[in-house]
Amino acid sequence: MFANKPVPLLSFTTKASYSQFSTAIFHPFFSSLRANPSLFQTKQAHAHIIISGLAGNASLMGHLLTILALSPSTPFDYSQSIYQTITNPNVFASNNMIRVQLHGHVVKLGFGEDVYVRNALIHLYSSCCKVESSKKVFDESPYNRDVITWNAMLAGFARDGRVDVVESMFDEMPERDVISWNTMIMAYVHNGKLEEGLECFRRMRGIGLIPNxxxxxxxxxxxxxxxxxxxxTWNVMICGMASHGRGKEAIALFERFLNEGIRPVNVTFIGVLNACSRAGLVKEGKRYFKLMTDNYGIEPEMEHYGCMVDLLGRAGLVSEAIEMIENKVVSPNPVLWATLxxxxxIHGLIELGENIGNKLIELDxxxxxxxxxxxxxxxxxxxxxxxIRVRRLMAERNTIKLQVGA
Structure with a gap:
């Protein structure tokens, strides 16, 4: 009930004399105030703390400073006076005092609606395990948020172990980036939801977003x-490793995959051959290509040939790559020739490059x-x-540029 409406402190104190007070009696009131900061009721709480003889309690005074940090109208002198009453202020109280200063100055200087400043405040509170304070800052500007704002809140709730809230916010996000997805996956990992985490990774790759x-x-x-x-699951991991240049790890994973008796499919070999290409493993790439056709009867597609041509081309075996294209590929894709x-x-093969370049210009x-x-x-x-001749030819034919991501 405390989340929606502040509860008068007197409703707690009438049941106990001041001599019976302990720090625990103030916690429900603090919870209420964090949701609805009120300078008047915070001062009321402060007065009762003094009367109860608990003014030197660093924890209680730290909580007061937290609430004051959420109320931008709080006079800084008042916050400072509370801080100075603590005999040995702990890190918690000191951090809250810094937040009071920072948040108060932000509002007074007119930067309260600046999205970059608000993002920094959300991150600040989340980093200090004050996720409810972060949420209050987040809720104050529903129309002034960017993906960084959302990510900061996701990270705060994930750090707090509230994976259900992270899921809900993730679904509400108007747009997501790699950090959003990574935060969602991390929330699943830390809460032991392995299947959900891997499914999130699959979805990430499914929409064409390259994971970091x-x-x-x-x-x-x-x-x-x-x-x-x-x-x-295996394909996702093998292809993910390969796309990040971790070729040897991808191949080790593939060998483990085979040892478990699982039959690879077309996509599996795309990941494996890509891994060999990026790691410069020519011998292994040739062996896996042969394994694919001879042992598993998988007919190579353009993607498989593309990986092999890239593998041979990187190794300087351009003639061998040309032989593969001319003898095995039914309708060579211009991308294969462009790779060569x-x-x-790169390898300074001028004459061969001239022939391939002219062939490409004919094709496309x-x-x-x-x-x-x-x-x-x-x-x-x-x-x-x-x-000069090629440049003129290019101008005469009014060639087009391929857009990034096309």
Whole structure:
């Protein structure tokens, strides 16, 4: 009942004489005031504390300072006088005094509605385990929030172990970023909800959001604690490791996957081959590609060929990659040739790069990236006339730029 309406302190004191007071009698009143700060009732509580002989109690006075920090109209001199009555102020009381100063100055200087300042205040209270204070600041400006505001509140409730509130707020968020997802996953982990955490990770990848390193570490903790894992769970972890350049870990996970007798599918091998490519493991990549076709009868798709071409190209084995494209790929995708063109430029294969560049321009004459790559190859070999020719051709054909994320 204390959450909605302040309770007069006298309703507690009439049942006990001042001599019978203990610190416990004030806690319900403090809970009420934290939800609805009132300077008048805070002063009333202060008066009763003095009369009861508990004015030197650092914990009680610290709670008073917390409430004063939530009431911007509180005179700083009054807060300071309370702080000075504490004989040996502890960290709790000192931190609350700092918050009183900071929050009060923010309001007086007119920055109370600034979203960046409010975000900092929410983070400040949450970091000090004062999540209800954070929520009060959050609720004061329902139309002045950004994703950072929401993330700060999610982190506060997650730190407080209130995963149900984190779930509710996460669902209400108008937009989410990687930090939002990571906070939700961490809340599940710390509360032992492993299945929910991994499902959150799956959803994150499902919407095309690349998880950050912290999310991946958290998800691996979830994965290792799970008593049972399905094929989807394994694929999520293998592909996640690969996309973050942790190729050797992804491959070790895949070997463990095989040892448990699970049959890999098409997506599993995309993750494994991508891991080999990023880690420069040519021998292993070739072996897994052969394993996929010979042992499991999986017909390679464009994504598998793309991983292999990238793997061979990074290793400088461009001729071998060309042979694979020409002999095995029915309808080569321009992306495969573009991958090789980039490899030619990196490894200084000028003549081969020239041939691939011209082939790409034939396949996809409207994309300017192919012209730029070919011009760069000519520039590397100091063929300036050819650079000018390619640039002119590019202008004549009115090529387009591929948008980032397209």
């Amino acid at each position: 390193e912290a999310t991946l570490v958290t998800s691996r903790l979830l994965f290792d604690k799970m008593p049972q894992r399905d094929i989807s 063109l980039c490899a030619c430029r 004459p409207s994309y300017d990236g192919h012209y730029v790559q070919l011009a760069n190859i000519y520039a590397k070999s100091r063929k300036w006339d050819e650079v």
